[in-house]
Amino acid sequence: MSCEVHDMVLVHRVFRRELGAVPSYVRRVAEGDVRRAAVVADHLAMMLDVLHHHHETEDELLWPRLRARVPAADVELVDAMNAEHDTLARQIDAIGAALPRWRTSAAVPDGLRLIEAMDGFLITMGGHLDHEEKRALPLCAALIEQPEWNELGVAAMRAMGVDVWLLFVNAMREDASDEEWSEFLAALPPDAVESVNGPGRDAYLAYLGRLRDGGTAATA
Numbered sequence: 001m002s003c004e005v006h007d008m009v010l011v012h013r014v015f016r017r018e019l020g021a022v023p024s025y026v027r028r029v030a031e032g033d034v035r036r037a038a039v040v041a042d043h044l045a046m047m048l049d050v051l052h053h054h055h056e057t058e059d060e061l062l063w064p065r066l067r068a069r070v071p072a073a074d075v076e077l078v079d080a081m082n083a084e085h086d087t088l089a090r091q092i093d094a095i096g097a098a099l100p101r102w103r104t105s106a107a108v109p110d111g112l113r114l115i116e117a118m119d120g121f122l123i124t125m126g127g128h129l130d131h132e133e134k135r136a137l138p139l140c141a142a143l144i145e146q147p148e149w150n151e152l153g154v155a156a157m158r159a160m161g162v163d164v165w166l167l168f169v170n171a172m173r174e175d176a177s178d179e180e181w182s183e184f185l186a187a188l189p190p191d192a193v194e195s196v197n198g199p200g201r202d203a204y205l206a207y208l209g210r211l212r213d214g215g216t217a218a219t220a
Contacts (some may be wrong), residue, residue, distance in 0.1 A: 001056065003139045003149040007184055010172040012129045016122040017175065018047050020122060023115045033048040034106045041103035041219045043211055049091050050168055053159035057152050062140065069143040077135055166200030167207055
């Protein structure tokens with residue numbers, strides 16, 4: 001019983017990078033620039049929604065299976081994964097409460113309140129992802145079957161929808177090595193690879209052009 005779990009590391013890199021960049025995006029929005037605020041707010045909302053579905057999928061399909069199979073000494077670790085998800089869910093709710101006001105006002109005080117809500121969330125998220133990668137993923141690799149692991153990706157794609165999934169997968173490409181990216185694509189059906197590398201790539205570069213300042217999308 002074993003599976004390849006490194007694709008989860010690629011997913012986590014996207015959350016760290018994209019959510020970690022949001023406070024700087026917010027700070028650079030000029031007072032009253034609601035068009036730019038909407039771009040940043042929509043990006044944040046999308047990433048938080050993907051993170052929510054990511055955790056929901058783990059809570060439903062991964063942690064119960066892992067908890068049933070780990071040695072008694074590791075049950076507490078699996079329970080900690082669930083507890084950390086609960087904490088993050090509350091922090092995401094706090095961000096969600098602050099986001100609509102800033103999105104429609106682009107007012108600096110509203111932006112500062114949003115950043116304040118994100119600060120604690122980013123610390124918690126970083127700690128959780130580190131904890132999961134260092135402690136939980138090795139257990140998953142040893143105790144979860146590959147078809148069971150693959151169910152996570154299928155469920156995530158269904159929850160996100162194809163368009164968001166294509167954006168997110170191309171976001172995974174940014175910080176992946178050539179070897180990591182080749183291994184990830186090798187696990188996908190050929191038609192999915194074609195979509196990722198074709199229309200999905202084009203859509204992602206256009207998305208980056210709207211999101212990032214200074215034309216950084218051209219170098220992605």
